[in-house]
Amino acid sequence: LRVEEKLYQNRYLVDPGRPHIKVRPHERPSANLLALTHICPAKCYELNDKGQVETTSDGCMECGTCRVLCEANGEIVWNYPRGGFGVLFKFG
Ligand code: SF4
Known part of the structure; x- marks a missing residue:
């Protein structure tokens, strides 16, 4: 299988209303944030309008x-999803 085909097998359980990553409000994105x-x-x-x-x-x-690039400088807030939520890898 190609990598894309393997990734397609992943399943996600979304925790409604509790996103585990948030971008802090900003006027203009830094280079790191833009890189994401x-x-x-x-x-x-994504970039909005x-x-x-x-x-x-x-x-x-x-x-x-994204955590490595932007969490330490406070541009994003990153937490693991609650137990039972998030990605379920089919191929490790
Ligand atoms: Fe994307 Fe990885 Fe950050 Fe998830 S942890 S939003 S997959 S860069």
Whole structure:
């Protein structure tokens, strides 16, 4: 199987109303925040029409890339989903 086909097998249990990642309000995104719109493997980050970065963490694979880049400087808030929620990997 190709990587994309393996990823397609993953299942997600969304915790409604309790996103496990939030982007702090900002006027203009920093270079790191902007980078998330390109490097998140699940494409959870997008630019809105005001040029600000938004996230929808429903398909998050909990890889931690955005956490490493943007949590320490306070640009995002990142927590693991509650028990039983989040990604369920079919292939490890
Ligand atoms: Fe994307 Fe990984 Fe961050 Fe989830 S943890 S939003 S998959 S970069």
